[in-house]
Amino acid sequence: MESITRAAGALLGTRLSDPVDLGGSRRSTVLRCATADGGSVIVKAFTDEPAALRAFTAEAAGLSLALAGPELLAVAADPPLLVMADLGSAPTLADVLLGPDAAAAERGLSAWARGLGRLGAGSVHRRADLAALWARYDKGMPSWDDEPWIPANAAALPGVIEAAGSTVPPGLEADLARIGTAGGGQYPAFTPGDTCPDNNLITPQGLRLIDFEAACFQSVFLTAAYCSMPFSTCWCVFRLPTGMGEALEEIYRQEAVAAYPALAEDAVWRAGMRQAAAVWTVDATVRLLPRATQADTPMHRTRRPVPTVRQVLLHRWERAAGLTEFPAFADTFRRLLRQTAAGWDVPPLPPYPAFTAPAPGTPTGRPLLGDTAR
Structure with missing residues (x-):
């Protein structure tokens, strides 16, 4: 989690801390990280398996359309990682x-x-x-x-x-x-x-x-x-x-x-x-x-x-x-x-x-x- 948090912080140009594991899947790790200004973001890091790489491309492209979903704040291709706005802990x-x-x-x-x-x-x-x-x-x-x-x-x-x-x-x-x-x-x-x-x-x-x-x-x-x-x-x-x-x-x-x-x-x-x-x-x-x-x-x-x-x-x-x-x-x-x-x-x-x-x-x-x- 620390390496993912550091990579996401570097991508945003700010320090992230206190990562909380939100579960993810076999393809990805999903973290909620605190920002320096007291807010939070969601970080999603993908593995290098073929299914995970396709999931990364689909999510990066789909969120970039800005038709629905959380705001996409940053994308890194290597390693594949997304940073998104935090929609909070609402019920599903x-x-x-x-x-x-x-x-x-x-x-x-x-x-x-x-x-x-x-x-x-x-x-x-x-x-x-x-x-x-x-x-x-x-x-x-x-x-x-x-x-x-x-x-x-x-x-x-x-x-x-x-x-x-x-x-x-x-x-x-x-x-x-x-x-x-x-x-x-x-x-x-x-x-x-x-x-x-x-x-x-x-x-x-x-x-x-x-x-x-x-x-x-x-x-x-x-x-x-x-x-x-x-x-x-x-x-x-x-x-x-x-x-x-x-x-x-x-x-x-x-x-x-x-x-x-x-x-x-x-x-x-x-x-x-x-x-x-x-x-x-x-x-x-x-x-x-x-x-x-x-x-x-x-x-x-x-x-x-x-x-x-x-x-x-x-x-x-x-x-x-x-x-x-x-x-x-x-x-x-x-x-x-x-x-x-x-x-x-x-x-x-x-x-x-x-x-x-x-x-x-x-x-x-x-x-x-x-x-x-x-």
Whole structure:
């Protein structure tokens, strides 16, 4: 921590002290450091592993757009290090969803969906800017815009399923080709990439996004799917009250329509959302099924409460089994559900703790998220 603090201080031209480790990850160390004037900054130092170097480039480029997130104060390429404004110790969206206050959870979810939608709509003209910034901070790794992760997942899915002891129905490859990339390049918008609940701060000034390690432009459908699935790639996945996912999705859509009027057409929107749900289900299956066949483990090492890997997969597969416009795709997940019914003796995914004690009248005791209009 001392070497990181010294390097960040030299970058800012001031003395930093009293570093506090905020956790970070295998890719990075994140510190809160005191400044000489009595304030504080956040310092994020990355390792030299390929995944960390791509995360550094994405975060430096994404924050440099100044569309969302903390103010970027300084960047060093060697060693890869960022200094950001300190947004304080506000609770995250994960904190309120796992807490006891349903009203606070609803407000947080509504602000999150609207904030993501506004960010997407306001960013559509900045794609070339992000590409130029990526080139400025490039560490030799392909950008997330250029990463063919969706086709790679589709190619890997049959092998993952067979390795788990299930069978692949005829027609799956054709269905995956029809699902494609959930809108492809038609409706791209900027996203920090990892918009999970623990990367969203509920501050007195409103929602603030953090963690831009996967910043990119992607289809609005892929981002909107986080609202209704919910949280397509995250650990903090529980059941939302009936209708709430759809209400959150509509909040996002109302903002996105400002950039892409075609999204006001229900046929366009619903088709894109079904494809996005399929894309993320394939992603979850490829990532998690090999792990789940060995043992059922928590989705997070330390946070509690937390669902298990098998609970999350079963929840994703139940929805995928209903995508009947892709019959072989839906049959794939029905087969997985049948295969695991006996061996995976786990309870259904529970609701978010904030919504476990609803008052009579509606699933949460109030109209879901109130008025979804502006």
